[in-house]
Amino acid sequence: MPKRKLNSSNENRGVTITDVAKASGVSITTVSRILNNKEYVADETRDRVNLTIQQLGFVAHTQARRLRGGASGTLALHYPAESPHQIRGLVETPYITGAASAAGEKEYFLNFLISQLTPDTLLNMYRSNQIDGMILLQVCMDDWRVNLLRESNYPFVMIGRCANLEDLTFIDLDFEDALLKAFEYMVSLGHQEIGFLTYPQSWRDAQLGPAIRAMKGYEYVLHKYDLQPYFRELEFNSVEAGFSGTNDLLRENPKLTAIITANHSVAAGSIKALTLQGYSVPENFSVMAVGFGEIANVVTPSLTALEWSSYEVSYQATILMTDMLANEELPAQQILVKPTLMLRQSTQALT
Amino acid sequence: MPKRKLNSSNENRGVTITDVAKASGVSITTVSRILNNKEYVADETRDRVNLTIQQLGFVAHTQARRLRGGASGTLALHYPAESPHQIRGLVETPYITGAASAAGEKEYFLNFLISQLTPDTLLNMYRSNQIDGMILLQVCMDDWRVNLLRESNYPFVMIGRCANLEDLTFIDLDFEDALLKAFEYMVSLGHQEIGFLTYPQSWRDAQLGPAIRAMKGYEYVLHKYDLQPYFRELEFNSVEAGFSGTNDLLRENPKLTAIITANHSVAAGSIKALTLQGYSVPENFSVMAVGFGEIANVVTPSLTALEWSSYEVSYQATILMTDMLANEELPAQQILVKPTLMLRQSTQALT
DNA sequence: CTGAAAGCGCTTACAG
DNA sequence: CTGAAAGCGCTTACAG
Numbered sequence: 036m037p038k039r040k041l042n043s044s045n046e047n048r049g050v051t052i053t054d055v056a057k058a059s060g061v062s063i064t065t066v067s068r069i070l071n072n073k074e075y076v077a078d079e080t081r082d083r084v085n086l087t088i089q090q091l092g093f094v095a096h097t098q099a100r101r102l103r104g105g106a107s108g109t110l111a112l113h114y115p116a117e118s119p120h121q122i123r124g125l126v127e128t129p130y131i132t133g134a135a136s137a138a139g140e141k142e143y144f145l146n147f148l149i150s151q152l153t154p155d156t157l158l159n160m161y162r163s164n165q166i167d168g169m170i171l172l173q174v175c176m177d178d179w180r181v182n183l184l185r186e187s188n189y190p191f192v193m194i195g196r197c198a199n200l201e202d203l204t205f206i207d208l209d210f211e212d213a214l215l216k217a218f219e220y221m222v223s224l225g226h227q228e229i230g231f232l233t234y235p236q237s238w239r240d241a242q243l244g245p246a247i248r249a250m251k252g253y254e255y256v257l258h259k260y261d262l263q264p265y266f267r268e269l270e271f272n273s274v275e276a277g278f279s280g281t282n283d284l285l286r287e288n289p290k291l292t293a294i295i296t297a298n299h300s301v302a303a304g305s306i307k308a309l310t311l312q313g314y315s316v317p318e319n320f321s322v323m324a325v326g327f328g329e330i331a332n333v334v335t336p337s338l339t340a341l342e343w344s345s346y347e348v349s350y351q352a353t354i355l356m357t358d359m360l361a362n363e364e365l366p367a368q369q370i371l372v373k374p375t376l377m378l379r380q381s382t383q384a385l386t
Numbered sequence: 387m388p389k390r391k392l393n394s395s396n397e398n399r400g401v402t403i404t405d406v407a408k409a410s411g412v413s414i415t416t417v418s419r420i421l422n423n424k425e426y427v428a429d430e431t432r433d434r435v436n437l438t439i440q441q442l443g444f445v446a447h448t449q450a451r452r453l454r455g456g457a458s459g460t461l462a463l464h465y466p467a468e469s470p471h472q473i474r475g476l477v478e479t480p481y482i483t484g485a486a487s488a489a490g491e492k493e494y495f496l497n498f499l500i501s502q503l504t505p506d507t508l509l510n511m512y513r514s515n516q517i518d519g520m521i522l523l524q525v526c527m528d529d530w531r532v533n534l535l536r537e538s539n540y541p542f543v544m545i546g547r548c549a550n551l552e553d554l555t556f557i558d559l560d561f562e563d564a565l566l567k568a569f570e571y572m573v574s575l576g577h578q579e580i581g582f583l584t585y586p587q588s589w590r591d592a593q594l595g596p597a598i599r600a601m602k603g604y605e606y607v608l609h610k611y612d613l614q615p616y617f618r619e620l621e622f623n624s625v626e627a628g629f630s631g632t633n634d635l636l637r638e639n640p641k642l643t644a645i646i647t648a649n650h651s652v653a654a655g656s657i658k659a660l661t662l663q664g665y666s667v668p669e670n671f672s673v674m675a676v677g678f679g680e681i682a683n684v685v686t687p688s689l690t691a692l693e694w695s696s697y698e699v700s701y702q703a704t705i706l707m708t709d710m711l712a713n714e715e716l717p718a719q720q721i722l723v724k725p726t727l728m729l730r731q732s733t734q735a736l737t
Numbered sequence: 738c739t740g741a742a743a744g745c746g747c748t749t750a751c752a753g
Numbered sequence: 754c755t756g757a758a759a760g761c762g763c764t765t766a767c768a769g
Contacts, residue, residue: 050513051746062756067748075754094513098458099746102449102761109495128479135498144460144516146495147486162401162445164762165495274683303684310686330684332625333654335661402762413740418764426738450762453745515746 050093059087070095107164109144110134110356112349113180114172116149126172127329129346134170137353143167145353154183161189168356170194170349174205176242192356194348195244196369204359206352206370210245213325213341213374214252215259217295220339220376222260225385226293226321230284231266232277232305233297239268249297265291269301277304285312292385293321303334306381317383328377336380343374401444410438421446458515460495461485461707463700464531465523467500477523478680480697485521488704494518496704505534512540519707521545521700525556527593543707545699546595547720555710557703557721561596564676564692564725565603566610568646571690571727573611576736577644577672581635582617583628583656584648590619600648616642620652628655636663643736644672654685657732668734679728687731694725 052070056063061084068076069084087093101107112134114126131147138145146166157180160166167190171180174195184191185203193205221229231253238246246268257264265288269276277296281304284291294309296302302324306316314320316336324331328342355368403421407414412435419427420435438444452458463485465477482498489496497517508531511517518541522531525546535542536554544556572580582604589597608615616639620627628647632655635642645660647653653675657667665671667687675682679693706719 053746063747064749064756064758065754068755071748077754080754092509092513094510096453096746097514097516098449098453099761100748102447102453102746102763103748107449126479126483128477128482131479131482131498132477132500135500139499139501144497147482147498148490149483149486150490158443159445162443163448165448300684303686307686307688330681333651333681333684335654335658335686337658404762414763415740415742415765416738419739422764428738431738447762450745451764453747453762454764 050091052093052095055084055087055091055093058091059084101164106167106360108142109146109166110138110353111146111148111160111166111169112172112353113148113152113169115151115180117151127327127345129329129344130172130327130349133346133349134353137350137357141354141357143357152180154179157183158187158189161187168192168360170352170356174244176244176247190356190359192352192359194352197244200369202367204355204368206348206355206368206372207244208343208348209371209373210248210325211252211255214249214295214297215256216374216376217323217325217341218256218260218262221293221295221321221323221382222262224293224321224382227262228288228291228293229262229265230281230288230291230294231264231296232280232284232294232301233266233268234272235270236268237270245297263288272298272301274300274304274307277301278308279304281305281308282312292319293323293382296322296324296326298326299324299328299330299334299338299340302338302340302381303330306334306336317381321382321385323382325374331377331379334381338377339379339382340377341374342377343372348372401442403444403446406435406438406442406444409442410435452515457518457711459493460497460517461489461704462497462499462511462517462520463523463704464499464503464520466502466531468502478678478696480678480680480695481523481700484697484700485704488701488708492705492708494708503531505530508534509538509540512538519543519711521703521707525595527595527598541707541710543703543710545703548595551720553718555706555718555720557699557706557719557723558595559694559699560722560724561599561676562603562606565600565646565648566607567725567727568674568676568692569607569611569613572644572646572672572674572733573613575644575672575733578613579639579642579644580613580616581632581639581642581645582615582647583631583635583645583652584617584619585623586621587619588621596648614639623649623652625651625655625658628652629659630655632656632659633663643670644674644733647673647675647677649677650675650679650681650685650689650691653689653691653732654681657685657687668732672733672736674733676725682728682730685732689728690730690733691728692725693728694723699723 052063052066056066066084069081135145169191171191171193174193174197176198178197181197196205196207233249234246265284267280267283269280294305296305302322305322309316309320316322324338324340327345331338331340359365403414403417407417417435420432486496520542522542522544525544525548527549529548532548547556547558584600585597616635618631618634620631645656647656653673656673660667660671667673675689675691678696682689682691710716
């Protein structure tokens with residue numbers, strides 16, 4: 036529980052609008068007008084008061100302004116996590132910095148929330164004026180947060196998307212398109228025996244968008260290119276899971292010549308496993324990832340991948356949020372971001 | 387600039403303490419007492435009012451409470467960046483989530499700030515009651531933020547440390563110890579021709595703690611183990627910089643058998659360069675990193691390293707901050723975190 | 738045990 | 754162009 040401020044001995048403490056008014060011999064009304072750049076203030080007065088403000092080192096008390104104004108000037112970025120540790124590998128730093136920059140530019144504060152919110156806590160954040168809007172991460176098809184906020188008519192934006200999108204604003208990655216293009220590229224290189232390492236089954240059980248759409252896209256691709264299904268739903272999006280998943284696939288079908296993964300770390304694990312089994316990537320085995328590009332170059336060989344910029348996505352989501360707040364009339368914005376094919380070293384034509 | 391809240395049509399809008407008082411037939415004073423768990427309220431009254439609160443879905447307005455209470459209940463985590471893009475690779479996600487979790491547990495909000503603050507903007511955050519305290523990242527030896535806040539007597543905590551530490555609270559990584567142990571381990575494996583890839587010269591010019599101490603520790607180590615100096619200050623802590631830095635070192639001394647880096651991504655670049663030059667890590671070349679462990683397992687072979695947990699460090703820093711805020715009398719806490727030697731696959735005894 | 742009143746620091750009609 | 758007054762939603766002496 037927050038206690039009082041510590042700087043009781045600080046000289047700047049307590050310089051209020053009243054002090055400024057007194058010191059410059061005007062009413063607080065006039066000072067307020069000057070603070071808020073309203074018209075109808077004599078230039079001479081304005082200059083004099085501004086000087087006093089400078090001299091006293093006065094800054095308007097944010098809480099008081101907000102109390103009067105109604106808005107909190109704060110946004111929240113919410114990732115629903117059982118434990119904050121689990122976020123590692125799921126949320127990239129640029130995801131957070133992107134939102135933070137956009138918020139900063141729009142003069143909003145950005146609170147990063149990682150917790151299991153309850154419906155009550157969530158509503159309370161709006162009701163108690165802690166936040167004006169929220170950016171939702173890890174949205175599942177039937178997300179209770181979405182249902183609740185929609186019903187209560189509180190402003191929010193999704194990174195991802197749920198099933199019923201009517202009147203909802205979101206930005207999401209076009210994962211199906213990415214999957215399609217990844218397989219298309221592999222097939223164009225001559226690969227036919229292709230393994231697929233996808234999101235955890237627990238994600239699919241939880242009805243998380245990417246997991247659902249990955250499987251749908253995969254089925255479509257199998258049919259389109261007449262491929263046999265060799266795939267695993269991994270337990271985590273981790274190097275270790277990619278490692279053992281790859282070994283599993285290899286055991287199932289030793290004739291595999293390529294693997295596509297739904298995550299860069301998983302691809303790193305694949306390369307590790309393949310190297311250990313005596314394969315050489317990309318000479319006699321190709322690996323390709325779909326996802327955010329942060330570690331693409333850390334891996335040797337660097338990963339060919341269908342990629343999005345996590346920075347851009349969260350930056351944009353935050354702008355969507357502030358736009359919505361600035362203009363209630365704005366219709367819902369729905370953006371699907373196409374991935375970019377990044378040709379690097381981990382793929383090669385089948386010889 | 388924040389506008390009004392959007393949910394004008396929301397049913398929960400505007401349920402105030404006055405509504406609760408009216409609906410339950412008591413004064414707002416009594417309601418306030420109940421909200422704040424004060425004594426001297428009849429059980430019967432308490433129950434009745436609590437029921438009304440539930441029925442009306444009332445939650446106290448945060449801004450109003452804070453206006454009255456004086457504290458903002460908000461902390462800021464500040465990374466001074468020219469451009470938010472540059473943070474990539476410098477700040478790991480757990481760095482942010484660690485602080486966010488700790489703040490959450492202590493019922494504080496956590497604002498993540500990435501910008502070039504000016505002295506004025508910085509002071510204003512405190513003066514205007516936007517924040518109660520700040521956690522400073524990327525602290526340099528003579529940091530203007532530190533000087534200013536110290537002078538103004540505003541509460542803050544450093545992750546890192548400056549030159550004059552009197553009465554200042556910080557948590558920092560014992561980089562010198564890490565460097566010492568890294569070289570000690572390499573030498574114990576029989577390596578004598580060891581390259582060192584360290585922080586950018588620009589960091590040293592900016593008097594950033596780690597860069598300064600890295601060079602000091604390095605000089606000490608050279609002397610202690612009677613080694614020849616082969617080192618480079620890289621332009622960035624990146625894979626690419628590690629790659630070209632390694633090639634440079636190899637050109638300078640082809641007899642090198644080991645490289646130590648001050649960053650994991652740099653080590654990934656080293657391995658890339660070595661592999662391409664026909665070396666095999668760890669069979670005939672050892673690589674070791676000092677830093678945060680996020681990508682240690684992504685690399686093949688996985689990196690032997692002296693490591694810290696970025697999550698733990700920022701979690702602790704945040705707790706230090708809230709402790710300080712909760713108790714003005716608390717003496718300055720100064721914590722130096724020792725690294726852990728993580729034995730993985732990228733090192734081997736010289737044969 | 739309870740309430741009327743003052744006040745936190747600001748903004749905004751309203752009246753000059 | 755300027756100011757007195759009311760009010761944002763709450764808490765806290767103070768008085769019963």
